[in-house]
Amino acid sequence: MSEHLSFEDLVAACSPGGASVLTVVTDLAPAAGAHGAIAPAKYVRGSQAVYAYGRRFIDGEPQHVVTIDSKSSSLNRVESALADAILDGEEPLSRMPRIQVTYEAGPSLADYQLPHRGFDGHIRAATIEGVAVTKEARYRAARDAKAANVRALMELSPVSLLFGSWDATRKSNQSRFRSAMTGEIIGVLAVQAEGGPETPMMGGARVDPVAASVQLPGPVLDGLAKAQSDELSGKLLEQIAKDVKKSAKGVASASRLGLGAIPPALESLGLVACRRIIRSTVLSFSALRQLRFGSPGEGDVAGRAVLAGLGLASLARANRELLIRANCDLVEASAPVMTLDGRNGNSRQIAPLSVEEADALLSAALDMAQRTLDLTWEGQTFSVVGNPAIVAGATSDEEDAQ
Known part of the structure; x- marks a missing residue:
């Protein structure tokens, strides 16, 4: 019988020499059944829409696979689940600090909804009380944060540390944090042809x-x-x-x-048959252990545990829904397998986390951080005003967006 992930496990994993990773792997299947085909993720190569095929080592041999949900898209789904929880006021996630950029004649977006999170261009172009955000002391401190002390960024935009961020356009003193959580969904192709996969086509029409x-x-x-x-x-x-x-x-x-009307034409990418579909997520404790919060020892461990708990609570919510895209309806073929690395070739199988269990871990981590780091999460929002020129220049034309 699988063990449950305890708070002691989480603390040990965030401490030096702890577990390298926590993995969650789930076998999925087409909702229509084994005969059902699905729509993988589409990409653009030149002017053509294509699928991303590759080779993976599965069941003891290399096999042709197709990307159904990419690493970046998979992470976006976790962030979307986090956004929904905050919108619904679900604790403890709703207590997370965030940066919010609001356009007078446009949307209001939080850092966890923006591609570069706390360093996103929408935030950097904004103002606060009439002053450029990039000149504001708290934001400058967050931008200057490095792995040796990320406290300022943790207080303003913790998602930048968990999901990754890069202050790429800054002339110097750039901050860059890798994502501590990654994931994807791949499909093992039903036909393992010698010459590689052939992309099916399907017709489209309008009446x-x-x-x-x-x-x-x-x-x-x-x-x-x-x-x-x-x-x-x-x-x-x-x-x-x-x-x-x-x-x-x-x-x-x-x-x-x-x-x-538009007559039927066989010119669109078709659906793909898969013999197996695998969803996997990795939470890297090794990545989290590179972060320090200005409080050597227990305080640094507590800060990492908060980020790990935030990731697990968001992931538990994301995995409650299997909404990928049109023509890609999936179901779980088996229960998720959660594994905690034990180092030196050892590992422990952990029972899948419910939302309530994940929330309890995050709450315990916040209590520890409050005691050791004086870190308080009260839903603090660093609110900035978006530059109106950006909304005025917005266009939905794909050519302009490239």
Whole structure:
């Protein structure tokens, strides 16, 4: 019978010479059954959409696999679960300090929702009480934090230490912290062909109940586009304007405005059959042990335990849902296998953590940090005002975003 992860286990893992990692591995399966195919993650190579194939050592031999959920996407799902818990006021996660950037005519985003977390461009371009954030003393101290003493960053943006961050655009004195938590989902391809995998294709189509084709005079099409101009991208408006110009005195297709049918065409990436699907997550205690909090000994251990507890509480919530993407509905084929490294080739199997158990570990770590580090989590929010020029210059056109 698997043991439960105790707080003593967590403290020992955060202490010098402790466990290197905690791993969670779950076998998944297509919700439709073994015959069901799924949509892996899509990537862009040149101008083409592709799947990420590779070779992994599985069941004692190298096998062709495809990426279903990448390392960065998997981590984003953990952060999304953390964001939901904070939005719902769930303790102890809702007590976590954070940086919040708010745009007057746009969104309000926290550091755990931004790609570079506490060092993100949205935050660095913001102001606080009319002063550039980069000149504010608390933020400068957080930006200057290094592994030898991360206390200032821990008090402002702990997610930057757990999920990784890099102050890449800074001219000098850059801070960079690797993610202490990584994960992915891969699928072992059902067909292990000698020459490597072949990407299946599938057809797409659109039916218009009014007419298979809608052809409009140029001025009419132009008027329809202008009536919706506030809601259409600049790129689409340019394409429609070209269609109108080419039509001269004739007519042009209104398909760009979603009118008319699109005949089936075998040109989209198809679904992939997998004989096995594996989700894995690794929490690196070795990475956490590189961090110090200005309190050698028990205080440093407590700071690491808080970050580990934060990761486990967020992961437990993320694993409650199996929402990946359209055409990729999955179920658990077996219970998660959680393993705690015991060093020197030894390991212990741990019972999967429930949300309540993970929260209890984080709460105990916070109590220890309060006592040894005087670290208090009360939902402190470092609020900054986003630069309005960023919202004004925002576009959804993919070419502009690349």
